[in-house]
Amino acid sequence: MNNETAGRNRLRSLVANIRARLLTMPLILRVLVGGAALIAILAILGLGLTRLLGPRERFAAFTLPYVQDFANVDIKRWFLEGGTWAIRNEALAQTSNPPAATGRATQIFIPQKIAPGTPYHLSVYVTLSKNSRVVGVNFNAQYPKLVEQLHRVTLERQEDGAMALSAGYIDTGGKFVAQVVLPLETTAHNYRLDVYVYDKTYLVQVNGQTLIDRRPLFYPNGLVGFYALGPATFDTLKLSVAEGEPPTEQFYVSDFDQQPGGAGWVPISGEWRVSGGELAQANPVAQDAAIAYEGHTFDDFVFQATFRHLAGAGAGVMFNMPSPYALAGAHTVRFSDQTDSLFWGYYDADGGFTRQGFLDVDPPGTAPHQLRIVSGNTNGTYDIFLDDQLMARGVALHTTTAIWSTAVPAGHIGLITSRSSASFALVEAFPLFGKPTATPIVRAGSKATATPRAAAATATRKPAATATPRPAAGGQGAGGDTLQPNSPTLPSASLRTSVTGRAAPLQSDFTGSIAASDWRPIGGSWRFVGGALAQQDAVGFDLSIVYVGNAFRSYTLEATLAHQSGSGGGVLFNMPYADRLNGAHMVRYSDRRPGGLFWGYYDASGKFVGQGYANADPPETAAHTFRVVCGESSYSIYLDGAALAQDVPYVAGASGGEGSFGYIGLITAQSAVTYSSVRVSAAEAAGARVQTPTAVARGHGAGTPVTIVGAAGGFTDQWVVNGQWTSDGGVFRQTVPDVADYLLSTGVSASTYTLEADIVLPDKPEVGAGFLFNMPDRDRRNGASMIRLAKGGSTIMWGVYDEAASFRGRGSAELPLSENGRYQLRVVVGGSRMDAFVNGQQVAQAVTLPRAEGWIALLAYGGPVTFENVKLTTGIGQ
Incomplete structure (x- = not known):
């Protein structure tokens, strides 16, 4: 007790001494000392508040790719503004439900940032409850003004229950500015939301469809987070590098409404035909009746097909097909022909089917439906949507080592029915953004360039909203001239x-x-x-x-x-x-x-x-x-x-x-x-x-027929791809004797034309000659159609070269041998159909071609071979 009393006396004495010294100081000195003490106290309080309200350690940049599955994460370290956020069933849940009239949205941010200058792809699954009103993501949030400087994309439930998609930013006055608001044709509870953020623009996909395209950015890379007004659940956030700006073309869109239609589609089984602007399988009892598109393979894609059943139930799609000529190795998603369900899985190397999952659904009836597959080969999974409803997500892509030579293969796409008849109105494939893309099929000028279907088409795909860049107030426009933000339109x-x-x-x-x-x-x-x-x-x-x-x-x-x-x-x-x-x-x-x-x-x-x-x-x-x-x-x-x-x-x-x-x-x-x-x-x-x-x-537009004759100077844009070719007085000659394909490109590309020539073969049974046509590239066989004389002129054969330049025969006919080795070969091409004639006699009729147009070349198989009276007439075909 005496020690405690002595301690208190010493403390009183110390305080008295400090007070006495302060009183003896000049006034200015006393003010400075008091101010310093106040600053120190405020600093201590500020530090305490920062540690209380913010993350407990400095945040760094994300290491991409980044996956947050919410299985083992402490969100107490995250930036939070209101609401009740928690981890439930390995998902991020916001559970507060404020009154509709006075409710305030809540936000949460991950305490990591996207590195400056990094284009990125944000993907997350969102589940709405019956009381959800606005749910979405924040991105490019600027620290420390997280809620004042950011971009936001949300799904919004309107008062009448309809859904809308909104995207915009917070302006300098703290108000949200909607850059675009789009109605959605679905009232589903589950969505996949993708945002691709580039240097100056961003785009938004919902359930794999690009709905908002190239909107201008006003804030650079920053933090990402979640936004909710009402209960909502967020699952499996993925961040990855988005390499390059998004492509503007589709990979593929069907040509079933064209004449002729169905270019590149090869039946595997069943009775397939193009009729009434749709591709239909007419046999209602055929099991696993399939058809595939052989013109291209796809990886990291969105593939969707719109169809209706004509009889029974069992239609669907195939993808990641190793071969367009067989089911082995293909994945499929289709309606069941036995129960009211949708199921998915893959065929093994022997054609046996392994089911990966199923879901009970309403019977399809005869109404139109759309199946959509979002396949990411680089991450080895795919998502399934039926009529814009998420059916399954993150299903593993299976690779059969006996078929695939790589672990993450590309593949062909296809359609399938089983014990049912169905008609497919529209088939589309789009690039899954965020990776470098090959030249899209749309450049080939096939149906990918055709006019969109009229309202009679059953597709439900919504077009992307176009960008209309909005200059900031007082900003600089082109050429450095000031653009007035409210100038009249x-x-x-x-x-x-x-x-x-x-x-x-x-x-x-x-x-x-x-x-x-x-x-x-x-x-x-x-x-x-x-x-x-x-x-x-x-x-x-x-x-x-x-x-x-x-x-x-x-x-x-x-x-x-x-x-x-x-x-x-x-x-x-x-x-x-x-x-x-x-x-x-x-x-x-x-x-x-x-x-x-x-x-x-x-x-x-x-x-x-x-x-x-x-x-x-x-x-x-x-x-x-x-x-x-x-x-x-x-x-x-x-x-x-x-x-x-x-x-x-x-x-x-x-x-x-x-x-x-x-x-x-x-x-x-x-x-x-x-x-x-x-x-x-x-x-x-x-x-x-x-x-x-x-x-x-x-060119590839319609026009007046034009006849091009291989005259003295040859074709204007001709060149030798390989072999030894000469052109003299309209006579083309290839002289390399070894048997192989030697090409002389005419430099002409067309879709409807007649090509003819007199071909003189040597007395060598292994040598042949003919035409290569509808070539995707003017100096390669890959993907081209071919017809040529073979076996010294006793046979005419035709077929296609696949993507590996391997020849696949489609047909042949026997010919009478010519005494002088001279044959007149003529092909009549109308889009994706071909007729062929030798010496005036028809040898092939209505042969289906994998492409509807392309480059044209003379083909010699060995030599010496001579082409005389070469004539190409464009605009005249079937």
């Missing part, structure tokens, strides 16, 4: 306001200030430089600018451009709007395949739909001139005076319902381009100023 083009090219010709004047001109940027970095118009952003997609001085009809548009980097420059025409791409027609160089060109239109939602493609020399940095002749009902395209396509029809509904008039514009993709001249004049005749007939055949 120009009126849409109409027949009443449009003028003809003859009445109001235009010659560009790229001087002065771009802000004072009639050119209006939509996106990109556009400047007037040295009397030219330059777009200097070499990274962005669909960076465009519009001339708003007039809307035109019946005109010729000419634009001369030079690439400074990349290869994606082109022109826009017949644009119904001056502030977006929706409805516009376009032709440009491909940004992913130097020398490739393609054309088409943006539909009403801003999704690009191709109408054709062609090949040319890579543009490099030389000047090139596009010329587009816009008539009343169609347009024709020329490059440097050579015709690419003629009489391409406008698409109803593409441009305000007609498509025959509108604004003009310029466009680039992943390239910096300088336009030295833009000119609008009177519409000229579609066939005017064509340099060579060969150039006409290289």
Whole structure:
């Protein structure tokens, strides 16, 4: 007790001494000491609050790929704003249910960040309860202002129960700005939500479908988290690197509504035929009646098929097929022909089926249904959706080592019925973003470039919302000129306001200030430089600018451009709007395949739909001139005076319902381009100023028949792929005697044509000759169709080369031997059908081809072989 009393006395004495010294200090010194003490106290309190409210340790960057399965995680270390968050059944659950009128959303953030400059893919499964109102993800949240500076994507349940998808950001005033809100055609409880975040844009997929495309970003990489108003569950968050900007084309879309249709589909069993714009299997008792697409293999894809049962129940899809000619190794998802269920699994090397799962569902009846497979070969799993409802997720892809040579194979896609008859209206395959993609099948100009189905089609796929970049207030627009955020929107083009090219010709004047001109940027970095118009952003997609001085009809548009980097420059025409791409027609160089060109239109939602493609020399940095002749009902395209396509029809509904008039514009993709001249004049005749007939055949649009004769100079764009070829006076000769395939490319690509030649064979039974046609590439056999004389002229054979350039025979016929070794060979090709004649006698009829068009070459199998009177007539076929 005496010790305690002594201690208290010493403490009182110490305090008294400090107080006495403070009182003897000057006033200014006393203020400084007191202020320092106050700062120290506040710092201690701030540190305590930080440790109480935030994570207990500094956060670092994610190591990608990152998978959070919520099996073993302490969310007490996460940033939290309201709500009741917990781990339940190895998932992240938000359980609070605030009143609808006054309820406030809750958020939680993972205390790790996405490294600056890293494009990434965020994927998560979301489950809504009956009381969920808004559920989604936050991304690019800026620390420490996590809830004030971020982007957000949410699924929203409306008051009437309908679902909507929303995406936007928090502005500088702290309010959420919706960049897009889309209605969803489903009221499901389970969703897969994917967000792909790039340098300047992001896109959103729901259940594997791209619904929001290329929206501008306002905040750089940061933290990611979850957002909920009402109860919700989040499961299996995945973060991975998204390499490269997303492709804009589809991989494949069926051509069943074309004549002829079904190109590339090979029946395995059953009775398959194209009828009424659909592919139908007519035998209702056949078991495992299958058909596969042999034109391409797919990995990391979204594959969906829309179909209806005609009799029974048992239709579905196949994918990851090692071979398009057999079921062995294929995965399948289909309705059961025995119970009211959907099941999935795979066939082993012997064709035996192993079931991986099933789910009870309502009987399919005769109503249309859509099956969608989201297959990620690189992570070895797939998800299943039926009519936009998530049926199964993370199902393991099985690889049969006896069939596959790799652990993560690509495969073919197919359709299947069992003890049922079904009709498939639409089959589509899309790239699963976030990985480098091969050149899409859409470039081949098959049905992938055709007009979308009308309302009669049973597909339910919603188009992606198009990007309409929104400049920040006071931001800098193209060319450094200030863009006013509330500038009035120009009126849409109409027949009443449009003028003809003859009445109001235009010659560009790229001087002065771009802000004072009639050119209006939509996106990109556009400047007037040295009397030219330059777009200097070499990274962005669909960076465009519009001339708003007039809307035109019946005109010729000419634009001369030079690439400074990349290869994606082109022109826009017949644009119904001056502030977006929706409805516009376009032709440009491909940004992913130097020398490739393609054309088409943006539909009403801003999704690009191709109408054709062609090949040319890579543009490099030389000047090139596009010329587009816009008539009343169609347009024709020329490059440097050579015709690419003629009489391409406008698409109803593409441009305000007609498509025959509108604004003009310029466009680039992943390239910096300088336009030295833009000119609008009177519409000229579609066939005017064509340099060579060969150039006409290289396009893929409809047009007047053109006959190309292998005259003294040969074909204009011919070249030797291999072998020793000579061309003299219209006679082509290959002289290498060893038996192998030797090709002379004509430099012509077409879809409907007649090809004929007189072929002279030597007296050597092993030598043959003929044609290679509908080639995907002009210097390779892979994927091409072939017909040639064999066995010294006693046989004619035809077939296809697969993707490995291995020949697969489809048919043959015996021929009478010619005494002088001369044979007249003629093939008539109409899209994906071929007839063949030898010496005027038909030897093959209506042979199905895997491709509907492609390059054409002369083929010698050994030598010496001579081709005389070679004639190719495009536009005339079946």
